[in-house]
Amino acid sequence: MTAADLAPQELRILVAVADEGGFSAAAARLGATQSAVSHAVRGIERKLGVVLFERGRFGARPTPAGERAAAHARRVLGMLRAMAADVRGADTGEVRGALRIAAFRSAALHLLPPALERLAALHPGIEVSVTVVRELGAGVSGEVAAGRADLGIATLSGPPPARLVGATLLQEPYSLVHPAGHPDPRALPLVDWAENCGSYTRDWWAAQDWIPAATVRAEDDGAVLAMVAGGLGMAIMPALSLTAPPPAVEITGLGPGRPHRSVGYVTTPELASTAAVRALIRTLRSLAQPSLERTKDQLRAV
CATH class of the missing domain: 1.10.10.10 (Winged helix-like DNA-binding domain superfamily/Winged helix DNA-binding domain)
Structure with missing residues (x-):
């Protein structure tokens, strides 16, 4: 045996x-x-x-x-579920079945909801579950690689990790966030959270001698915004995190050399060809860039 x-x-x-x-x-x-x-x-x-x-x-x-x-067992079982769903919809063209999504917090809050709303309207037979994952260690990609998610919305700093496939959906710029009306926001203490600084910002961050070491650490980007709104310091944050900023904060551009964060999807090679995953990828691609443009417009209006 x-x-x-x-x-x-x-x-x-x-x-x-x-x-x-x-x-x-x-x-x-x-x-x-x-x-x-x-x-x-x-x-x-x-x-x-x-x-x-x-x-x-x-x-x-x-x-x-x-x-x-x-991890292999979860992926095999996921393919068996996908096979059953694809076979049942082969004659009718209906896309159905369970779809497990992992996403980091700001993507789950601001990028996924409109995509899932459109996906449900187009393919009501798809049953979606979403898990919010911190982008630390293996992060979102690790959930997909381990077979705990069929598709992940992850931050990407290069090609997808080994044994995964994927692509960039959007590039979100970073901005300076500080209490509204403060005369010298760059002199404030830095409020940060563990997920924020990755390889996509590290070189830029190291070259900015005005950025102090973080003196206030928060659990996530939502807590950072609340602390900045409370006057505890300033922060450097990506656009998705600033989709709905509190009225007590002000967003200032970081100039033409500002860093950007790549946000994309990752899945396994075997699931990439299944109907439900393909449908979600199409929906994400159609909405990701317009969603980011709306966020940029909101920030320019602040």
Whole structure:
């Protein structure tokens, strides 16, 4: 028996144990007994020829091989769901099925809603779920690579990560954000959040001797805006984060050399050809640039 003999139910068990961190919790999720789950995992390990989980008082922790196996399992199960949906719509042309989306916060708040509204009008058979993911570490792309999302709206600093495909949807410029009416906003303390500075801004940021080290750290861009509105400092933020700025803040341009952040979609090569993912990509492409232009117009009017 080899990995080619793994059945979909075995893949579901593998994913459940990896997600839940133990055989008992996985059994409860699957409506099975703990002994049945434990027996199935031993069988999967024999077929793959590797140990997938470390067992102990803490439960069942995936080994590096187990993490990779679980990612493959999620992606295979996702393709099986996509296959069923595509086959059912082959004769009628109807696009249907579940579509799991991961997105960073400002994209989920300002880019996705109009896209999902149009997608629902065009393809009511698509069932969408959205997870907001912090762009730290593996971030949104990591959710897609691990099989936990079918498509991600991510910040891109180059080609998509290995084993993924994607493209840029928009380039959003950065601006200086500060309390309205302040006479010298560049002299204020810097308010920042962990997701903000990536490779797309690092070189520009390092060349600006007027930017101090952050003295106020916030959880996300929404908290940064609230702190700036409260007079606690200034911030340097991308356009999507400034879609609906509070009235107590003012936005100032950073000049022609200002940095830009690339926002795009990522998915897996196998899901890129499925009807539901293609429909979402078309919708995102049709709305992304007009959405950014509206945001720029709003900022110019502030």
